[in-house]
Amino acid sequence: MKAAWYQKNGPADAVLVVGDLPTPKPGPGEVLVRVHASGVNPSDVKSRQGLRSPIAYPRIIPHSDGAGIIEAVGSGVDSERVGERVWLWNAQWQRPMGTAAQYCALPASQAVALPGEIDFPAGACLGIPAMTAHACLFSDGPIKGRWVLVTGGAGAVGNAAIELARWGGAHVIATASGTAKMGLARTAGADVVVNYRTEDVVTRVKEATKGKGVDRIVEVEFGGNLETSLNCLTTNGVIAAYASSAQPEPPLPFYRMMFAGLSVRLVLVYILADAAREAAIRDINAAMESDAFSPHIDSTHPLAEIAAAHARVESGHAMGNVVVTIE
Numbered sequence: 001m002k003a004a005w006y007q008k009n010g011p012a013d014a015v016l017v018v019g020d021l022p023t024p025k026p027g028p029g030e031v032l033v034r035v036h037a038s039g040v041n042p043s044d045v046k047s048r049q050g051l052r053s054p055i056a057y058p059r060i061i062p063h064s065d066g067a068g069i070i071e072a073v074g075s076g077v078d079s080e081r082v083g084e085r086v087w088l089w090n091a092q093w094q095r096p097m098g099t100a101a102q103y104c105a106l107p108a109s110q111a112v113a114l115p116g117e118i119d120f121p122a123g124a125c126l127g128i129p130a131m132t133a134h135a136c137l138f139s140d141g142p143i144k145g146r147w148v149l150v151t152g153g154a155g156a157v158g159n160a161a162i163e164l165a166r167w168g169g170a171h172v173i174a175t176a177s178g179t180a181k182m183g184l185a186r187t188a189g190a191d192v193v194v195n196y197r198t199e200d201v202v203t204r205v206k207e208a209t210k211g212k213g214v215d216r217i218v219e220v221e222f223g224g225n226l227e228t229s230l231n232c233l234t235t236n237g238v239i240a241a242y243a244s245s246a247q248p249e250p251p252l253p254f255y256r257m258m259f260a261g262l263s264v265r266l267v268l269v270y271i272l273a274d275a276a277r278e279a280a281i282r283d284i285n286a287a288m289e290s291d292a293f294s295p296h297i298d299s300t301h302p303l304a305e306i307a308a309a310h311a312r313v314e315s316g317h318a319m320g321n322v323v324v325t326i327e
């Protein structure tokens with residue numbers, strides 16, 4: 001099969017190789033998926049760079065997200081699933097063989113039915129971005145009629161969070177920088193969009209919520225935005241954070257937060273509890289089927305140009321998801 005892989009950490013164009021590898025066979029409880037689209041996420045890029053830990057396998061086919069068609073099943077898996085269109089999650093989480101290849105064998109539960117009208121590139125944007133957004137939004141009770149602040153509303157996770165929050169019946173305020181990113185956040189359905197680099201976010205949030213503040217924050221920069229977040233939240237509000245790159249070890253003002261009854265939820269999408277995972281899968285498919293959610297794709301790149309796809313994610317200029325297509 002055609003595949004991309006790396007055998008050491010380093011820059012994308014130096015370590016990513018595209019070539020032929022043996023096609024895997026589905027083991028017991030697994031499905032073999034003919035992959036047509038493979039999502040590139042910041043964590044795939046960080047793993048390739050070796051930012052958090054050195055390479056854990058002799059050879060890694062990168063990417064956890066993907067979409068394609070089940071071509072074969074292992075023992076114990078219903079053969080009726082052959083031919084099913086699916087989206088994949090956690091394909092390369094603690095496993096060496098991800099979705100940047102024509103074939104991927106993985107546990108059957110990690111291949112989820114893709115609604116009929118959704119194409120494969122969109123299906124490759126769900127495992128990490130949409131499930132992270134869902135977990136941040138829905139892990140602390142209903143959001144219908146509540147105010148949600150989504151920071152980084154043009155990001156892959158943030159943009160999905162806006163659409164899923166609207167699907168869930170919330171009012172949404174999004175932050176973004178620059179005209180294009182603000183437009184993308186608005187197109188996704190944000191009621192209010194704030195340029196967090198040029199405007200005062202707290203003032204705009206207080207205006208929109210008539211002084212009350214937001215009930216939830218879906219946060220891309222926990223530490224860097226903490227002071228702003230504390231001033232934006234209403235009593236008993238929740239910050240659901242999935243990254244804190246600028247300030248990884250922020251001091252927490254305990255009593256200030258305690259006297260407002262605030263909660264902090266930290267999400268790592270790879271290890272969602274079963275109930276949260278099942279709810280995310282159910283809701284993401286339902287939102288897509290009702291046209292309420294459609295992942296925004298920044299760019300697609302053929303497998304041969306996977307290094308360019310990684311570079312696009314690393315650039316910080318991507319608006320939404322970066323996808324590798326596989327013929």
Ligand SMILES: NC(=O)c1ccc[n+]([C@@H]2O[C@H](COP(=O)([O-])OP(=O)(O)OC[C@H]3O[C@@H](n4cnc5c(N)ncnc54)[C@H](OP(=O)(O)O)[C@@H]3O)[C@@H](O)[C@H]2O)c1
Nearest residue numbers: 042043132151152154155156157177221242243267268269
């Ligand atoms: N914990 C998890 O399970 C999980 C899951 C998915 C992703 N992540 C992590 O989350 C981060 C974002 O992922 P992504 O795929 O959404 O990346 P992305 O598509 O590159 O989006 C990141 C967005 O964050 C915005 N941003 C950066 N700093 C900001 C700030 N201080 N305030 C408001 N917005 C800010 C950027 O917009 P501007 O250019 O306007 O600043 C950009 O649009 C990455 O570090 C990734 O590794 C974690």
